[in-house]
Amino acid sequence: MPTKRDYYEILGVRRDANQEEIKKSFRRKARQYHPDVNQDPNAATLFKEANEAYDVLSDPQKRATYDRFGHAAVGGAGAGDPFGGFTDISDIFDEFFGTGFRSSRASSRRGPRKGQDLQYRLTIEFEEAIFGAEREIEFERTATCGSCNGSGAEPGTTPVRCSTCGGTGEIRNVRQTFLGQMVNINTCPTCQGSGEMVSSPCQECKGKGQVRQTRHLTVSIPAGVDHGTQIRISGEGEPGTRGGPAGNLYIVLSVRSHEYFRRREHDLFIKLQINVAQAALGHQLLVPILTSMGESTADLDIPPGTQSGQILILKGKGVPRLRRDGTHAGYGDMQIMIEVEVPSRLTAEQRTLFEKLGATLGEAIIPPANEKGFFERVLDWLGGE
Numbered sequence: 001m002p003t004k005r006d007y008y009e010i011l012g013v014r015r016d017a018n019q020e021e022i023k024k025s026f027r028r029k030a031r032q033y034h035p036d037v038n039q040d041p042n043a044a045t046l047f048k049e050a051n052e053a054y055d056v057l058s059d060p061q062k063r064a065t066y067d068r069f070g071h072a073a074v075g076g077a078g079a080g081d082p083f084g085g086f087t088d089i090s091d092i093f094d095e096f097f098g099t100g101f102r103s104s105r106a107s108s109r110r111g112p113r114k115g116q117d118l119q120y121r122l123t124i125e126f127e128e129a130i131f132g133a134e135r136e137i138e139f140e141r142t143a144t145c146g147s148c149n150g151s152g153a154e155p156g157t158t159p160v161r162c163s164t165c166g167g168t169g170e171i172r173n174v175r176q177t178f179l180g181q182m183v184n185i186n187t188c189p190t191c192q193g194s195g196e197m198v199s200s201p202c203q204e205c206k207g208k209g210q211v212r213q214t215r216h217l218t219v220s221i222p223a224g225v226d227h228g229t230q231i232r233i234s235g236e237g238e239p240g241t242r243g244g245p246a247g248n249l250y251i252v253l254s255v256r257s258h259e260y261f262r263r264r265e266h267d268l269f270i271k272l273q274i275n276v277a278q279a280a281l282g283h284q285l286l287v288p289i290l291t292s293m294g295e296s297t298a299d300l301d302i303p304p305g306t307q308s309g310q311i312l313i314l315k316g317k318g319v320p321r322l323r324r325d326g327t328h329a330g331y332g333d334m335q336i337m338i339e340v341e342v343p344s345r346l347t348a349e350q351r352t353l354f355e356k357l358g359a360t361l362g363e364a365i366i367p368p369a370n371e372k373g374f375f376e377r378v379l380d381w382l383g384g385e
Contacts, residue, residue, distance in 0.1 A: 007053035112244035132223035147204035159196035266332025
């Protein structure tokens with residue numbers, strides 16, 4: 001049988017400690033080892049041990065007997081005061097969590113409660129994500145019954161006190177533990193915590209106080225949103241209960257892909273194929289761009305000697321940059337990757353011309369390993385996807 005530890009050692013006090021020092025030490029140990037606070041598997045044992053020590057040392061007669069004869073003389077210690085100097089188990093909870101712990105739990109069950117949030121998934125076009133738009137949406141939500149104003153009672157009648165919980169909205173179950181009586185408080189299953197019952201249910205909502213309705217909204221989509229962006233519309237979620245505020249509606253955006261353009265943050269990306277003559281000699285042409293009015297074009301100068309994989313940039317032709325307050329902060333860029341198209345079939349005249357050109361050009365070479373070629377430039381360009 002294991003030897004019991006000295007009670008003074010358990011509480012961490014001297015043998016000549018006064019009652020106030022013993023009480024303060026026990027409260028400190030109780031806060032440290034209470035199973036509801038300390039998840040260590042040994043916490044309950046240590047808490048019970050401290051409780052037993054305090055039961056003896058807080059009683060002058062028991063303490064004197066223990067000092068003279070040891071554990072054998074106080075073998076039943078701990079049974080007389082299961083709460084170790086606290087009035088009851090709720091006093092311990094007040095010591096740990098504050099005096100408002102019990103009342104706040106009870107009032108939270110019966111007080112106003114915010115309604116649940118709703119989520120709506122909206123698919124928009126690529127251009128709408130960049131420049132913003134307004135879209136009409138339709139969704140179902142719960143609303144407070146207009147006939148009974150949410151009481152659930154037929155107009156002209158009033159709810160009555162719940163007979164199950166007596167109007168408290170709670171059911172209390174008491175069980176005995178080594179700490180004493182433990183009170184388990186649950187929401188009343190009959191009235192769902194309201195404390196009231198409806199004897200004459202409203203015909204419109206069948207006593208629920210709420211009805212389903214179809215809601216139509218115009219949603220403003222700000223410029224510069226992206227796939228996965230959430231737009232919050234306050235108060236358009238499910239209604240609150242017992243006077244609580246309504247929840248919010250969160251619109252989650254999905255953006256359709258574009259035939260030519262891709263996007264990374266505030267920049268737009270597009271690929272452009274040119275022929276070998278345009279790449280070698282340089283060329284000027286029109287490329288598509290996106291504007292708030294739709295697709296348009298812009299001039300692009302291709303410099304002589306342009307290589308496949310080379311990136312040309314049109315400044316300010318990308319996605320609008322908006323500050324958090326909604327004000328305009330300029331535009332991103334449009335990046336254009338050049339692909340030099342090598343013809344797979346040649347006419348006789350073209351072959352002759354290429355043969356003459358080839359005779360004037362250099363032989364094939366192996367570039368240095370650290371020099372970026374076509375594929376490396378492509379990978380860099382695609383790196384942000």
